[in-house]
Amino acid sequence: QVQLVESGGGLVQPGGSLRLSCLASGSFFSSWTMAWYRQAPGKQRELVATINRGRYTNYADSVKGRFTISRDNTKKMVYLQMNSLKPEDTAVYYCYADLRPGTMWGQGTQVTVSS
Numbered sequence: 001q002v003q004l005v006e007s008g009g010g011l012v013q014p015g016g017s018l019r020l021s022c023l024a025s026g027s028f029f030s031s032w033t034m035a036w037y038r039q040a041p042g043k044q045r046e047l048v049a050t051i052n053r054g055r056y057t058n059y060a061d062s063v064k065g066r067f068t069i070s071r072d073n074t075k076k077m078v079y080l081q082m083n084s085l086k087p088e089d090t091a092v093y094y095c096y097a098d099l100r101p102g103t104m105w106g107q108g109t110q111v112t113v114s115s
Contacts, residue, residue, distance in 0.1 A: 001025070001026065002024065002025060002026035002097065002099060002104045003024070003025045003026070003104070004022055004023070004024055004025075004095045004096075004097060004104055004105065004106035004107075005022065005023045005095075005106060005107070006020060006021065006022050006093065006094070006095045006106045006107065006108060006109040007020070007021050007022075007023075007109060008020040008021045008109060009093060009109030009110045009111045010110075010111070010112070011112045011114065012085055012111070012112070012113055013085075013113070013114070013115050014085060014086060014087060014113055014114075014115055015084060015085065016085050016113070017081070017082060017083045017084075017085065018082045018085065018111060019079055019080065019081050019082070020036065020079065020080040020082070020093055020095075020109060020111070021077055021078070021079055022034070022036075022077065022078040022079070022080075022095030022106055023075075023076060023077055024076040024077070024078070024095075024097060025076070028099075029073060029076045030053060030073040031053050031100075032053070032097045032098055032099055032100070033050060033051070033052045033053065033097075033098040033100075034050070034051050034069075034071060034078045034095070034096065034097055034098075035047060035048070035049065035050040035051070035069075035095075035096040035097075035098070036048040036049050036050075036069060036078075036080045036093055036094070036095060036096070037093070037094045037096055038089075038091035038092065038093045038094065038111075039091055039092050039094070039108075040088075040090060040091040040092075043091075045094070046060065047060055048060055048063055048067065048069075048080070048093070049063065049067055049068075049069035049080060050069070051069045051070065051071050051078065055070075055071065057069050062088075063082075063089075066082065066083050066084045066085075067080060067081065067082050067083070068080070068081040068083075069081075078095060080093070082111070085111075085113045086113060087113045087114060088113075089111060089113050090111060090112050090113050090114070091110075091111060092108040092109065092110050092111075093108065093109050093110075093111055094106055094107075094108045
């Protein structure tokens with residue numbers, strides 16, 4: 001049974017930093033493409049960043065240069081380092097796994113950027 005559990009969300013001031021973590025259970029983690037999505041109130045869920053088995057990364061234009069996705073296959077963890085946070089980054093952030101076949105979502109963690 002695959003599960004994803006996010007942590008690390010919270011309230012931060014504009015310009016601040018947070019690191020989100022996602023702990024995965026199940027076999028074959030190192031082969032999965034992992035991603036972070038976010039959903040702001042009243043908006044559709046959007047892709048933030050992806051990292052594949054070869055550690056190739058891809059980012060939404062809105063977070064390039066500010067966010068960094070990484071993975072630790074030994075610990076079955078995926079991270080999202082978020083720097084220079086803006087109020088528009090406020091959203092629920094979800095961890096996502098492309099299991100091929102199938103997909104899995106975490107329960108989400110709230111990030112609020114506000115002074």
